[in-house]
Amino acid sequence: MRKILIVGAGQSGLQLALGLQSRGYEVTLMSNRTADEIRAGRVMSTQCMFHTALQHERDLEVNFWESQTPRIEGLGVSVAGPESQRVIDWVGKLDGYAQSVDQRVKMAGWLETFAQRGGQLVIHGAAVSDLDFFARRYDLVMVSAGKGELVSMFGRDASRSPYDAPQRALAVAYVHGLGPRPEHPEFDAVRCNLVPGVGELFVMPTFTTSGRADILFWEGVPGGPLDVFQGVKDPQEHLALALELMERYTPWEYARATKVEPTDANATLSGRYAPIVRNPVGRLPGGGLVLGVADVVVANDPITGQGSNSASKCAAAYLASITEHGDRPFDEAWMRATFDRYWDTAQHVTKWTNAMLAPPPEHILDLIGAAGGLQPVADRFANGFDNPADFENFFYDPELAGSYLAAVSAQVQAGA
Template sequence: MRRVAIIGAGQAGLQLALGLQGAGYDVTVVSERTADEVRNGRVMSTQLMFGPALALEWAAGLNLWDDLAPVMSGFEMTQWDPAAQASRSRFAASFDDEVRSVDQRLKLSVWLELFETRGGRVEYRAVGAEELPEIAGRHDLTVIATGRGALSCLFGRDAQRSLYDSPQRTLACFYASGVEGLGAASDAYARVTGVSPVGDAIVMRALTVGGRCDILLIEGKFGGPYDCWADRPVPEEGLRRALDLLRVYAPWEYERFAKSEPTDAGAALYGAVTPAVRHGVAALGDGQYVLGMADAVVVNDPITGQGANNAARSAAHYLDAIVRRGTLPFDGPWMRQTFEDYWEHARHVHAFTDLMLRQPPADHLGRLLGAAFEYPAIAHRFTNGYADPLDYRDWLMDPASAGRYLAEIVRDG
């Protein structure tokens, strides 16, 4: 029986661990926290998941919350200038497939317990880089599945594939209960309100440890009004501050959130993310290598909601590659090819996220999004591209293809 060590117990690491376990591998997961510590801890992300990523969970039998997690039926984008009090520009479009968000505290704690219940081995501790040679020596394959801490730095930034070398937004995330709808279809949508010099307020429905809730993610431009979280306030104070901002910059969202409260004591998260692509394989010396996956090697700002989707795709791809390898060694060349095969899709996700972060915005992106407010076909295609950003390659990512696509839409009316 081949032995695999997975360091990190997030979406990618646990999905891979459960898949390998089901395929008959001897799997050890190293997690810094127990299931109870995860469940009772601080929120970790917005974990918005689109149809293709959800399908991977369904195929693996890990869709344990279908009867509980709310489905977001569409997407709404609003742009406006509150200083001018101009009428807002808005488009809305339906998702072609289900879109859901399940609090990772809930999902990962249950998956971790499920892995142990099925006989999996979990070591609860932090791992330092100096321990990796010993771990790699005891296993046929060692995978690093954590994007936090020193271990991810082992892989080194790939300067040719990384556009940014610092965070482009300051982030604040709140889980709230008591959010009231406006009686519109968009109450059940994922919604973005963008104010050009300030940033974006992003809202979605979710399932958390205490039941259904709404998530507010504020993506602030540095130095602007949304850049006000340096003191890391407790959830109650943070949400109150966020409501004051919504009152000015997204008043329709303020109406919904005015009576809301944090869902629990861990319902706030603050920080900033540096988008980066790292090398997929790290050499430990003496012919030993470790393989990086998901956020350990490809990091996206959450503005496009791709993190959990990338993790699910990475886990599914690595599972398939490992099983197909059979009894052959998991050597350095195989690891590098496994990452490159994953990158072939992940590069489209990363390019889309980088494009949405760019300041000032690319002219062709502005023209297309502006046209989406007039042409429903553009709004629908843009909305559903989030599920698989590969589609953006053909019409959104560069000025020439964007110009051709827009001309076709205008010509066809």
């Protein structure tokens, strides 16, 4: 039985551990926190997982919260104009619903499941020296902990990392008491509110430790009017700031948020990081090799909501590569080929995310505007969140975008 060590108990590390465990591998998982500590800790993310990523969880039969979690059936875009009035407002329908489960709920539950199924769980914050010791005792060591000392083993890939500084200041609040969007009270949607030159507000339903809730997520241009959350630890103070900004910049969202309260004492989070792609293979002082997983090697800004989706897709790709490899050694060539398999999908996420962080060119503004009157365009844009590779076909190139809009307009007119 092949022995595998996974360091880090997030979406990718746990999904991979559970998948390998189900296929008969001897898996050791290192986490710096217990399940109870995770469950009682601070919120970690704004995860919204679309159909493909959710299906990876279903395939492993670890979608434990699916029936309790709100079904997100659409994705809407609003653009603020002068005097904070909406100049664009539409919603596209998803082909398969999305869902958001608070990672405190999911990671704690998955950690307990891994242990209950006989997995070796080590509660310890690993250092490079630890991995140097373990690398000689395992057939494969993978690092899925995206922060801390271990990340320093994986060098920055400058050719794939155009930014060397954070492009957004991030502020998250989980709340109870948010009203429905009056434009579509009959179904839930992620709402993306774009405030040109200032930042973005994302609003999405979720399932948290206390049940149904909603996430208010500001992304602010650094140094701008939204960059005010640094150092704010009190959830009430954080939420008051978020609501004040909503009233000023997105009053249509503020109108349904006048009665919200934090879900718990750890319901807020703020921070920033530079988007980066790293070398997937880390070399230990003793000569051993470790493979980076998910946001250890590809960390995009959350503006396109791809973090947990990418983590799930990475775990699925690595699981397939490991099981297909049989008893052959997990050497550097295999590690690089395994990462390349993931990069086949991740490259589209990175390209799209980096494009959305920059001021949009005219043809993208035309696409977003046209979606308000052409439902097929709105639907295609929404489903790009599940399959970002499709943006290659109509989003980046002005000629492709123009041809696509002309074709859809002609179809709509012919059917009218």
